[in-house]
Amino acid sequence: MLTARGVPPVDLARLSINSCMGVVVSGAELDDMWAVVLLLPLALEVAVAGGRAPDGTPLPAFASCCRETYHSFNELFEAYLRTSASTLECLAARYRQAAAYRAQYYPNPLLSGLLDACRTRGLDRLAGGPRYHSAVVEGFGWANVSDALVAIETLVFQRGVVTLPQLLKAARADYVGHEELRRMVGDCPKYGNDHPIAETMARRVLEAFIAAVNAQNGTGDHVAFRASLHTLNHHVTMGACAPVGLDGRRYGAPLNKQLGPSIWAALSGPTAVLASAARLPVDALPGGQALDISLPAGMLDDAAGRARFLALLRGYFSLGGADLQVNTLSPAMLRAAQDDPAAYPNLIVRVAGYSEYFHKLARPVQDDLITRFEAGL
Amino acid sequence: MIPDPSSTPMAAAPPIHELTDLIQRMRHEIRSVILGQETVIDQVLAALFAGGHILLEGKPGLGKTHLVATLARTFGGASGRIQFTPDLMPSDVTGFRLFDMKSQTFQLRQGPVFTNLLLADEINRAPAKTQAALLEVMQERQVTIDGETLKLSPPFMTLATQNPVEHEGTYPLPEAQLDRFLMEIDVGYPDLEAERRMLKATTIGDEAKAKRVCGPDDLLAGHFCAWTSGDWDDVCAKALATLQIPPCPVDAEIAATLADWQRAYAVPGWFGSIGEGHHTVDFHAVLTRGVAALAAEADAAADAQADPECAVTSRGMAVALRGLIAFAQRHADAADILAATVMPARAAALRRIAESCRRVPGAPATSFFDALQAVWLTYLAIGMVESPSANSLGALDRLLWPYYQRDLANGVIDEEEAGELLAHFLLKCGSYAEGQALTLGGQDEKGADAVNDLTRLFLRVILALGSRNRLSPSAYMTTCARTTWIYWHGSAPPASDNRVITPKRVVARC
Numbered sequence: 001m002l003t004a005r006g007v008p009p010v011d012l013a014r015l016s017i018n019s020c021m022g023v024v025v026s027g028a029e030l031d032d033m034w035a036v037v038l039l040l041p042l043a044l045e046v047a048v049a050g051g052r053a054p055d056g057t058p059l060p061a062f063a064s065c066c067r068e069t070y071h072s073f074n075e076l077f078e079a080y081l082r083t084s085a086s087t088l089e090c091l092a093a094r095y096r097q098a099a100a101y102r103a104q105y106y107p108n109p110l111l112s113g114l115l116d117a118c119r120t121r122g123l124d125r126l127a128g129g130p131r132y133h134s135a136v137v138e139g140f141g142w143a144n145v146s147d148a149l150v151a152i153e154t155l156v157f158q159r160g161v162v163t164l165p166q167l168l169k170a171a172r173a174d175y176v177g178h179e180e181l182r183r184m185v186g187d188c189p190k191y192g193n194d195h196p197i198a199e200t201m202a203r204r205v206l207e208a209f210i211a212a213v214n215a216q217n218g219t220g221d222h223v224a225f226r227a228s229l230h231t232l233n234h235h236v237t238m239g240a241c242a243p244v245g246l247d248g249r250r251y252g253a254p255l256n257k258q259l260g261p262s263i264w265a266a267l268s269g270p271t272a273v274l275a276s277a278a279r280l281p282v283d284a285l286p287g288g289q290a291l292d293i294s295l296p297a298g299m300l301d302d303a304a305g306r307a308r309f310l311a312l313l314r315g316y317f318s319l320g321g322a323d324l325q326v327n328t329l330s331p332a333m334l335r336a337a338q339d340d341p342a343a344y345p346n347l348i349v350r351v352a353g354y355s356e357y358f359h360k361l362a363r364p365v366q367d368d369l370i371t372r373f374e375a376g377l
Numbered sequence: 378m379i380p381d382p383s384s385t386p387m388a389a390a391p392p393i394h395e396l397t398d399l400i401q402r403m404r405h406e407i408r409s410v411i412l413g414q415e416t417v418i419d420q421v422l423a424a425l426f427a428g429g430h431i432l433l434e435g436k437p438g439l440g441k442t443h444l445v446a447t448l449a450r451t452f453g454g455a456s457g458r459i460q461f462t463p464d465l466m467p468s469d470v471t472g473f474r475l476f477d478m479k480s481q482t483f484q485l486r487q488g489p490v491f492t493n494l495l496l497a498d499e500i501n502r503a504p505a506k507t508q509a510a511l512l513e514v515m516q517e518r519q520v521t522i523d524g525e526t527l528k529l530s531p532p533f534m535t536l537a538t539q540n541p542v543e544h545e546g547t548y549p550l551p552e553a554q555l556d557r558f559l560m561e562i563d564v565g566y567p568d569l570e571a572e573r574r575m576l577k578a579t580t581i582g583d584e585a586k587a588k589r590v591c592g593p594d595d596l597l598a599g600h601f602c603a604w605t606s607g608d609w610d611d612v613c614a615k616a617l618a619t620l621q622i623p624p625c626p627v628d629a630e631i632a633a634t635l636a637d638w639q640r641a642y643a644v645p646g647w648f649g650s651i652g653e654g655h656h657t658v659d660f661h662a663v664l665t666r667g668v669a670a671l672a673a674e675a676d677a678a679a680d681a682q683a684d685p686e687c688a689v690t691s692r693g694m695a696v697a698l699r700g701l702i703a704f705a706q707r708h709a710d711a712a713d714i715l716a717a718t719v720m721p722a723r724a725a726a727l728r729r730i731a732e733s734c735r736r737v738p739g740a741p742a743t744s745f746f747d748a749l750q751a752v753w754l755t756y757l758a759i760g761m762v763e764s765p766s767a768n769s770l771g772a773l774d775r776l777l778w779p780y781y782q783r784d785l786a787n788g789v790i791d792e793e794e795a796g797e798l799l800a801h802f803l804l805k806c807g808s809y810a811e812g813q814a815l816t817l818g819g820q821d822e823k824g825a826d827a828v829n830d831l832t833r834l835f836l837r838v839i840l841a842l843g844s845r846n847r848l849s850p851s852a853y854m855t856t857c858a859r860t861t862w863i864y865w866h867g868s869a870p871p872a873s874d875n876r877v878i879t880p881k882r883v884v885a886r887c
Contacts, residue, residue: 013822027659053641113694114658119675122687
């Protein structure tokens with residue numbers, strides 16, 4: 001299969017970890033992480049709003065993607081797909097322009113000379129010189145979309161307890177005055193709990209995202225777009241300005257992090273989180289696609305605890321899991337470090353694709369980590 | 378940089394062939410005295426006629442002062458020298474007024490800047506205030522002392538020097554002030570033949586003296602000729618083209634769509650950014666073929682390219698790759714100097730580094746030590762031209778394994794020394810580009826476990842250092858157990874990456 005696609009099998013052995021979480025063919029690939037960031041909950045909100053801005057103004061670019069009303073869940077899902085695909089198409093075109101621009105005005109002969117096959121092709125690293133030029137499309141808030149779609153399907157289209165405009169209106173009001181509706185949204189199955197309904201939807205959302213990204217390829221140029229879910233710690237900053245919580249998320253709260261579930265939605269422990277994540281089609285994604293978990297601080301202090309941890313690692317990987325990031329620090333210690341940073345100068349936490357001294361992190365990121373550790377994530 | 382028009386005798390501007398002839402005669406005279414520095418002489422003359430100043434970088438004793446005095450002699454100008462020291466005051470540069478008891482008046486004492494050619498020796502040894510005094514003179518070509526502005530007599534040119542070694546206690550020139558110099562020139566050692574002639578001239582008293590070939594006015598006329606001859610519009614267009622990089626174009630339809638989104642939903646910056654990319658360069662080729670061979674390949678490709686743009690691009694890569702070799706040579710020079718001067722106690726280790734840098738990465742590595750040095754120099758050089766946060770190290774345990782295995786078998790190295798070298802290497806990489814990925818373990822091209830003894834040595838070193846480097850073991854339990862140990866230790870939380878599924882990912886992506 002590899003030969004048929006023009007990729008020599010020897011490249012398999014050249015794969016290596018790249019920067020935070022990518023996987024590249026060493027010496028032959030330019031991997032543009034963060035080439036495109038797609039805020040998926042925004043596409044869903046536009047679709048739910050019928051292609052209109054919050055003030056009711058039509059958005060011309062998305063008029064043909066959406067409908068004023070939806071008679072079935074699948075109609076809404078299709079509208080969401082068209083909206084996100086249309087945005088992605090626009091951003092992919094912008095990336096191609098920008099890459100060509102940088103190749104022309106910011107060439108890098110040394111780096112190009114050290115990437116196969118720039119030297120023989122006579123092309124810069126951004127102009128088609130390397131054998132592989134990947135542009136990574138980061139899908140932010142994919143699990144929030146999945147949870148929101150489960151809630152919409154359940155409450156709007158199956159049980160009929162609320163209409164789509166009513167749900168949108170309540171979410172835009174941050175559910176103030178709609179507490180019962182928030183409770184009902186919260187009670188719907190959520191990704192990360194090893195729940196079949198939620199996991200099926202998560203897989204559907206993810207597969208649709210991957211298909212939309214792959215559809216940007218095949219134009220004959222050298223850029224290959226790859227779907228990815230890396231957020232590093234930007235799920236916090238993006239969450240602060242992200243659209244409404246159709247999944248019940250509070251205004252400004254962090255989005256789901258990387259491959260993991262929303263903090264407040266995962267209530268069944270780390271084993272359930274691992275089981276849910278292992279079912280996702282991560283082999284269709286380019287990088288490690290990290291999942292973050294936090295273990296009780298004392299778990300590795302004795303042989304039995306370490307054996308359990310080994311079993312957890314083995315179990316996750318044998319199910320098809322790709323990349324696991326583990327912290328073993330207690331939330332109490334992190335809170336103490338937050339209150340008295342000078343007393344914890346060497347406290348390191350695994351943030352995302354990298355580790356960092358806790359005292360160097362911004363307060364919102366520290367808060368997110370503490371909340372995550374309390375939730376076992 | 379542009380000469381003061383009021384000081385330029387426009388009517389006396391000679392035709393271009395006379396200017397060319399003048400430059401040739403000056404060059405001839407200077408070359409008869411300053412041996413083995415032909416390129417430097419040409420660059421200094423170019424700057425002189427362009428009305429610019431020069432920053433000379435080179436070790437002591439390479440004839441920089443002699444060059445300035447010789448240049449001044451060729452046009453009968455005055456030359457001066459200031460040795461910059463930490464206690465040098467601005468008034469030591471520009472001059473000051475001194476109260477004369479006899480006449481009961483303030484008398485002007487002009488500083489050394491009142492000359493034609495000024496050598497500002499080791500300019501980075503004086504604090505910013507004193508540097509600024511000189512740099513203001515260079516820009517304005519005038520000095521203000523106690524409210525009185527005094528113009529310098531043209532021509533005026535400053536040749537400042539910086540010593541590339543012994544940076545302790547220096548005050549590096551800020552970027553904005555470096556802009557005052559038209560050129561920064563590296564003054565290197567002359568070749569052996571020039572050294573032989575120099576030795577002979579200085580020991581038997583056969584030293585040449587430069588003759589005067591023109592006067593200061595001829596030089597000023599030459600200034601004007603240089604600035605006014607040629608196709609001015611073409612020169613301007615070329616110069617401006619290097620400055621005015623147009624903004625990145627965005628298709629109108631795309632721009633409108635993005636603007637729509639941002640207006641409607643007030644979500645800033647979610648559309649992604651065009652980064653410089655992440656990459657792990659071809660360390661395998663660096664180690665097994667050597668950078669000189671890669672440069673030769675780029676040159677051969679340039680010769681064979683039908684498309685002229687591709688030919689230029691390949692040629693540029695060849696030049697850059699040879700630059701990497703030159704960078705290693707300078708690294709070797711620096712290590713030799715440190716061994717001889719500052720760190721004699723570490724002389725043996727520094728000389729070993731110097732010897733290694735003279736071999737790699739230009740030539741293929743033949744030992745573990747050279748292989749590690751080649752990777753480090755390449756990694757460092759790439760980071761100097763590209764964000765170091767975008768460069769990863771790759772599967773070094775596999776790349777370095779053959780060298781380690783061979784040295785171990787031949788008794789050239791033992792595990793302890795290899796571990797220490799790895800520790801130094803990881804500390805350097807970590808301090809230079811914190812948190813970049815190192816890949817360990819995984820599978821080889823046949824799908825077999827790629828973990829080797831060097832993988833385990835890397836793990837032990839990482840554990841000992843409490844490093845934050847990423848860990849990518851295969852699914853084999855011995856490595857998993859080691860990973861668990863590191864988690865347990867708590868200071869180095871790495872990530873585990875299951876390489877068993879990577880073939881699937883490659884299939885999916887290609």
